[in-house]
Amino acid sequence: MTIHNLYVFSKNGTLLFYEEWxxxxxxxxxxxxxxxxxxxxxxSIKSFVSKISPLDSKEGFLSYKTSKYTLHYxxxxxxxxxxxxxxxxxxxxxxxxxxxxxxxxxxxxVKNPLCQPNEPIQSELFxxxxxxxxxxxxxxxxxxx
Amino acid sequence: xxxxxxxIVSKSGGLIFNHDHNVPKVEVEKPFNFPLDIKLSYENKKxxxxxxxxxxxxxxxxLSAVNGLPVTGKELDDGRDVLExxxxxxxxxxxxxxxxSKMTTNEKIFLASMFYPxxxxxxxLSPEPRCSGIEVLEADTxxxxxxxxxxxxxxxxxxxxxxxxxxILLKKVYELYADYALKxxxxxxxxxxRCELFETNLQSLLETVExxxxxxx
Numbered sequence: 001m002t003i004h005n006l007y008v009f010s011k012n013g014t015l016l017f018y019e020e021w022x023x024x025x026x027x028x029x030x031x032x033x034x035x036x037x038x039x040x041x042x043x044s045i046k047s048f049v050s051k052i053s054p055l056d057s058k059e060g061f062l063s064y065k066t067s068k069y070t071l072h073y074x075x076x077x078x079x080x081x082x083x084x085x086x087x088x089x090x091x092x093x094x095x096x097x098x099x100x101x102x103x104x105x106x107x108x109x110v111k112n113p114l115c116q117p118n119e120p121i122q123s124e125l126f127x128x129x130x131x132x133x134x135x136x137x138x139x140x141x142x143x144x145x
Numbered sequence: 146x147x148x149x150x151x152x153i154v155s156k157s158g159g160l161i162f163n164h165d166h167n168v169p170k171v172e173v174e175k176p177f178n179f180p181l182d183i184k185l186s187y188e189n190k191k192x193x194x195x196x197x198x199x200x201x202x203x204x205x206x207x208l209s210a211v212n213g214l215p216v217t218g219k220e221l222d223d224g225r226d227v228l229e230x231x232x233x234x235x236x237x238x239x240x241x242x243x244x245x246s247k248m249t250t251n252e253k254i255f256l257a258s259m260f261y262p263x264x265x266x267x268x269x270l271s272p273e274p275r276c277s278g279i280e281v282l283e284a285d286t287x288x289x290x291x292x293x294x295x296x297x298x299x300x301x302x303x304x305x306x307x308x309x310x311x312x313i314l315l316k317k318v319y320e321l322y323a324d325y326a327l328k329x330x331x332x333x334x335x336x337x338x339r340c341e342l343f344e345t346n347l348q349s350l351l352e353t354v355e356x357x358x359x360x361x362x
Contacts, residue, residue, distance in 0.1 A: 004272035025274040034270065041266045045282070048259055051252065052303060054149045054168050055286040056203045056245060062284055066267055067277035085272050 001139045004069060004085040006130070008105070010118045011079025013039045017121045019130060021140070042073065042081065062094070076101060090139035104129045146355050149287060149303040151318060151347065152257060155335045156297035160257035162338040163250075166351050171245040172209070173201040179237035185228070190218050191246060192227060202243045210242035264291070264299070290315055298322075310359030314350075317362055321346050 005020035015035035027034050042061075049061045063072045065088060074082040074097035082097045108126040109115045115123055134140050147169075153162035183197035185208065192208040211230070214221050219228055230236050248256070264278035282289040283306065292300045292315035300315045300322070325343035326332050332340060353362060 020272070023272040025271055025276070027270060037266060038270055041263055041270070044259060044263055048256060048263065049282070049284045050205075051248065052256055052289070053284060053286045054303070056171065056205070057284055057286045059285040061282075064267065064279045064283065065281040066271065066279055068273035069271055069276065071267070087273075 001090050002087050003090070003134055003137070003140045004087075006085075006134070007035065007038060007081075007083040008121070009035075009039055009042075009081040009083070011081075012118065013043070014118055015039070015120065016118075017126070017130075019127065021134065038083065039081075042083065072097060074098065074101070080105070086139055093139060096133075096137050096139070100130065100133060104133055146308055146358075147305045148308065148314075148351050148355055149305070151351070152253070152301040152303075153318075153322065153338065154257045154261065154299040154301065157335060158258045158261035159335070160254045161336065162343075163253050163257075164344070164347060164351075167355075168247075171201075171206075172242065173206075173244070174210070174240060174242040175200060175202070176238050176240045179234040181231055185231070187219050187228060192216065192219055193246075194243065203245075205245070206243040207246040208241060209244045212240050213242075260291075260299075260301070264293075292316065292319065294319060310354070313359050314354055314362075317350060318347065321350065 002022045004023050006018070007015065008017040010016050013036075015032070018031060018035065027037075029037075045064070046061050050057060053060075060075075061073055063070055065071075068087070069085050070088050070090065070093075072084045072086065072093040074084075074094060080101070082100060084093060084097055086093055104126065108123060108129055109121055112123060112126075115121060115126075121127075148166045149168055150166055151162070151164045152160060155161045183199075183202065184195050185192050186195040187193075194202060194204050194206045194208075196204065198204050208216055208227065210216060211221060211227055214223070216227055220226055221230075231239070260279075268276045268278045278293065279291055282291070286306075287303050288306045288308070288311070290302045290304070290311040292312070294300070300318050302311050302315060302318070304311055321343060322338075325346060326338045326340050329340045329342075332338065350362065
């Protein structure tokens, strides 16, 4: 089981944070371009899901699966978006993302007066804590050692 | 166990077949007093709820009838403007009926062509090499299963999240497509499928799966 990479987007689509652990395929574009593409795709999926849904949805889009990876999506009511790519067997990723929000983002970004809202997160401590949380989770198991 | 619908998208991204199977009807009818405690707004030629959801009326629901008279656009059948009518206290108490807006065929075509780039981007943004596009898309109210054939035709099923065996069902639908649509001499490729045999067989396939599970097919 592996965790590939993590994106955090603000409510207006700025890439706040990006980190990767096991990524074999480079998309062949810069990080900014890739983030825009990713955000655009998520934005479209969200509107696609709300239109095609046969019932009234609360949370809307949760995840999608391809042959090689699963993308998990978690959006807070304030519009903050967490996107985590894992392999197809990882479990309880939603819980992990909720923990990432409440125990890491809130503690080390929101409670840090030097972190401006809607701007990329520079804090080194946040980065370390994200890394710690991911490596502690049972889904994280480095294959490419 | 519910299957909501089946869609087939051609290689070039156009919707060539869609079948609504068991789409639940969401409707609420309620009497209201003046002033109205939900906020309505007029968008896309419909009057929709924009704020204040309660009693089964959700944001995004469309006003479909006033006092039993159907609403088209923002007018009643007799030509009265609904939004103006709702501002006058002498028209109250009033009975309003709200329902979840149904997708028109145009919207379905639009959504089908929207899925095509999403499918492509998902494989481009993959962290692993040689990845396919979206196979399963999960939301809290439904799951969408997609199967792309070697020739590029996409089969999609929208079903309840807990419905098992949908991957097998997709292949069965492909089989039906190959048997009844492709072998029909009056069917031209990339064009909408209008083959009666295909539709009746698909219908009975979906019903058996819903009733007795995928193992009996």
